[in-house]
Amino acid sequence: MADKFDCIIVGGGVAGSTAGYMLARVGLEVLIVERGNFSGAKNMTGGRLYSHSLESIFPDFAQSAPVERKVTREKVSFMTQDSAVTMDFQSDRLGFQSKDSYVVLRSQFDRWLADQAEEAGAMVASGILVDELLVRDGRVVGIKAGEDEMEADVVILADGVNSLLAQQIGMRNEIDPHHVAVGAKEVIELPPSVIEDRFNLNGDEGAAWLFAGACSDGMMGGGYLYTNKESISLGLVIGLGGIGKSEYTVPELLENFKQHPIIKPLIKGGKLVEYSGHVVPEGGYNAIPKLFGDGVMVVGDAAGLVINTGYMVRGMDLAIASAEMAARAFIEAKERNDFSADSLFCYQKKLEQSFVIRDMKLYKDFPAFMENPRIFNEYPELAAGLLTDLFRIDGVPNKSLKSKAFSALKKVGLVNLTRDAWKGVNAL
Ligand SMILES: Cc1cc2nc3c(=O)[nH]c(=O)nc-3n(C[C@H](O)[C@H](O)[C@H](O)COP(=O)(O)OP(=O)(O)OC[C@H]3O[C@@H](n4cnc5c(N)ncnc54)[C@H](O)[C@@H]3O)c2cc1C
Numbered sequence: 001m002a003d004k005f006d007c008i009i010v011g012g013g014v015a016g017s018t019a020g021y022m023l024a025r026v027g028l029e030v031l032i033v034e035r036g037n038f039s040g041a042k043n044m045t046g047g048r049l050y051s052h053s054l055e056s057i058f059p060d061f062a063q064s065a066p067v068e069r070k071v072t073r074e075k076v077s078f079m080t081q082d083s084a085v086t087m088d089f090q091s092d093r094l095g096f097q098s099k100d101s102y103v104v105l106r107s108q109f110d111r112w113l114a115d116q117a118e119e120a121g122a123m124v125a126s127g128i129l130v131d132e133l134l135v136r137d138g139r140v141v142g143i144k145a146g147e148d149e150m151e152a153d154v155v156i157l158a159d160g161v162n163s164l165l166a167q168q169i170g171m172r173n174e175i176d177p178h179h180v181a182v183g184a185k186e187v188i189e190l191p192p193s194v195i196e197d198r199f200n201l202n203g204d205e206g207a208a209w210l211f212a213g214a215c216s217d218g219m220m221g222g223g224y225l226y227t228n229k230e231s232i233s234l235g236l237v238i239g240l241g242g243i244g245k246s247e248y249t250v251p252e253l254l255e256n257f258k259q260h261p262i263i264k265p266l267i268k269g270g271k272l273v274e275y276s277g278h279v280v281p282e283g284g285y286n287a288i289p290k291l292f293g294d295g296v297m298v299v300g301d302a303a304g305l306v307i308n309t310g311y312m313v314r315g316m317d318l319a320i321a322s323a324e325m326a327a328r329a330f331i332e333a334k335e336r337n338d339f340s341a342d343s344l345f346c347y348q349k350k351l352e353q354s355f356v357i358r359d360m361k362l363y364k365d366f367p368a369f370m371e372n373p374r375i376f377n378e379y380p381e382l383a384a385g386l387l388t389d390l391f392r393i394d395g396v397p398n399k400s401l402k403s404k405a406f407s408a409l410k411k412v413g414l415v416n417l418t419r420d421a422w423k424g425v426n427a428l
Pocket of ligand 1: 011013033035040049158182184185235236279301313
């Protein structure tokens with residue numbers, strides 16, 4: 001193995017492999033170092049990939065990549081302990097190329113992306129943990145893994161949410177529990193025909209379903225369900241800051257979630273084939289760390305680039321786009337033969353001009369808004385109460401819809417409701 005590369009990328013997730021592919025395809029010498037035995041071995045997102053950023057690099061990727069189902073059905077539910085109020089959107093409008101999204105299983109998907117980087121000429125070294133960065137005269141010049149030292153013009157940190165390497169060189173602080181959530185996920189195997197019947201899907205169509213309310217036991221967080229080809233990914237994402245206050249552990253919350261009357265019939269007869277846990281950045285725009293320094297750039301989750309608005313979770317499309325921009329910034333820096341922070345500033349500039357930082361900024365107040373416990377307790381109860389009144393006929397003289405709504409709203413308080421609605425609209 002050469003011991004001086006143009007660029008070394010730490011982490012072979014979606015960000016790392018994208019950066020590796022972009023650099024290798026223009027003939028640069030790139031090393032991607034991944035601690036897992038293969039790319040995706042340590043990854044768990046049974047999630048949905050918004051395709052636009054990958055599509056711009058690999059047009060038609062979904063025809064050859066291991067995607068599970070194209071999402072044509074979106075659902076959002078507000079849950080109480082015994083009920084759910086659900087918004088359901090099913091439409092062909094969701095399926096247009098590059099505006100579409102796919103459910104993916106990361107262990108397969110990341111492997112495919114790493115293969116693309118390798119085929120383009122990147123060297124992928126799996127099963128190797130990078131222990132520290134080599135720093136000379138205040139400038140990052142390479143990596144250290146065990147006894148091995150390797151040098152490069154620039155190191156791209158794509159090592160995920162808990163980037164210890166970025167911490168080591170002071171580019172970010174230790175994880176703040178209020179800036180991350182913990183995700184727990186089960187993959188439950190079911191025959192494709194059962195999945196299609198239960199979710200009203202045809203062929204390769206898929207459903208994405210997010211849940212707020214009782215599933216997080218009043219804490220910041222929520223649940224998700226994605227349909228794969230032959231399984232369902234079911235999980236919870238719970239803000240780390242609140243977990244200590246709950247009487248339940250995260251695995252117990254997931255078990256309760258599976259017993260909920262809306263979930264139980266959907267997974268009935270399914271076989272649990274995988275259980276995993278991972279951390280998710282939740283701090284939003286205000287928690288983005290320093291993105292570049294002398295000889296170093298930070299991308300994807302390591303840069304805190306995740307948007308969680310409750311009805312959508314986006315990390316992969318931002319990770320891919322940020323990695324692409326870091327690669328382009330490196331190519332420009334290589335042309336100048338200048339890898340100083342001043343030269344790599346063009347990475348931040350590219351991010352700021354793109355949807356990445358613009359979207360992060362747009363939702364910057366959302367993490368603070370989500371700290372409001374009423375969202376997870378009172379409002380799901382309010383919606384369920386209102387609909388119970390609406391649909392239940394019991395022979396007692398009926399009240400007008402207006403007075404039913406008013407008595408339900410009084411429980412939360414009109415001032416609270418108005419204030420929360422105002423904050424919510426502004427945060428979104
Ligand atoms: C439960 C859950 C649900 C999610 N749902 C969605 C969703 O539906 N849609 C979406 O877009 N996003 C979702 N996300 C977020 C998404 O998973 C991330 O934003 C995305 O994976 C970030 O990619 P990345 O390449 O930056 O980091 P990662 O995918 O975390 O990759 C980092 C890689 O670096 C490796 N690594 C770390 N440290 C080292 C080291 N020192 N040496 C060598 N290798 C190292 C790791 O093994 C890993 O492979 C979810 C996340 C979780 C946890």
